[in-house]
Amino acid sequence: MSEEIKELREKFSETVQNVSDTQTLEEIRIEYLGKKGSVTGLLKSMKNLSNEERKSFGQQVNVLKNEITEAIAKKAEQIKQKELEREISSVPEFDVSAPPVLDRGSYHPITLVQRECERVFRSMGFTVEDYSEIVTDYECFESLNIPKHHPARDMQDTYYLTNGQLLKSQTSAAQNAIYKKYRKALVEEGRPIKAIFPGRCFRNEATDACHENTFFQMEGVMVDKNISISNLIFFMKTMLSEVFRKDIKVRLRPGFFPFVEPGFELDISCLICGGEGCPSCKHSGWLELCPCGMIHPEVLKAGGIDPEEYTGFAFGLGMTRLAMMKYGVKDIRDLNSGNLKSLSQFTAE
Ligand code: FA5
Secondary structure (H helix, E strand, O other), X not given: OHXXXXXXXXXXXXXXXXXXXXXXXXXXXXXXXXXXXXXXXXXXXXXXXXXXXXXXXXXXXXXXXXXXXXHHHHHHHHHHHHHHHHHHHOOOOOOOOOOOOOOOOOOOHHHHHHHHHHHHHHHOOOEEOOOOOEEOHHHHOHHHOOOOOOHHHHHHOOOEOOOOOEEOOOHHHHHHHHHHHHHHHHHHHOOOEEEEEEEEEEOOOOOEOOEOOEEEEEEEEEEEOOOXXXXXXXXXXXXXXXXXXXXXXXXXXXXXXXXEEEEEEEEEEOOOOOOOOOHHHOOOOEEEOOOEEEEOHHHHHHOOOOOOOOEEEEEEEEHHHHHHHHHOOOOHHHHHOOOHHHHHHHOOO
């Protein structure tokens, strides 16, 4: 009987050695460890043995079973790592001097990053919302607990239309409408509000390597009973690890926004300079990427949601900066330049 174990062990290690994809590995797992698998077969065959033999044979089969389980887990990890390396190496490097590829259409890097973010959040049950670029003062500021003459308005000077409307300075401007759209489903059917809304934002500010007057953000909100900071941190971590597919150094520090309490600034270590300091990160080594926090009770109230019963988190991801970091674009202004020589490097698959 031990001969059978030896043969099975040898056969398994030969087979598993050459496996390079998850599906074949799963087939092998079933072949050996499944209900009708070879190892299970050995265990079943023990019923014909004497008590003494059964004990020693059982132990040996269990050792083999553990060896196979471990080897399969190790192989699965190796395959995953290889797939990840393949994916990372297929991300195009940004080279400002590369010749243009004008015979093929291409997606803008921000579109690519936006689609990636949408994919990640959709898979976690978030809806993707579209929102106007022209909004009212109420949507952009008042409903967000920023009354007229509040100093927080100074940080977001934007472009005003003659009719008093404005080009939205932040995707948070859509929050109020989203709460109103989904509050009935929340209160009457107990369905949590889980929504993201990517969009273009405008600010009247001097441009530099990491500031544009027109840029993209992606807002996200989740409202339900008992939502806490842990939920916020979980979603932030998942989003970053899915988008970058590698370990990113992140720091969370207190941040003030009138529409969240408490509020945080989520920064990532600058991937252009590796944290050393460069113009892309204003020489700090860190890049402000995704401010976030627990939605202020006044903001929930303005959206028709009772803050005594419901809580939620909100975040405002700087999508243009995310695209810079993901594709190694040193100057944010390249992304709005319309320069085909640079942008056509991101040709769609
Ligand atoms: C806001 O706009 C808040 N609405 C974010 C928020 C949402 C906070 C929900 C809390 C809860 P801030 O002004 O810091 O915050 O901008 C958010 C992100 O947008 C920044 O971290 C940055 O990544 C990006 N951003 C801001 N200004 C610019 C700019 N001029 N150019 C490029 N990206 C910018």
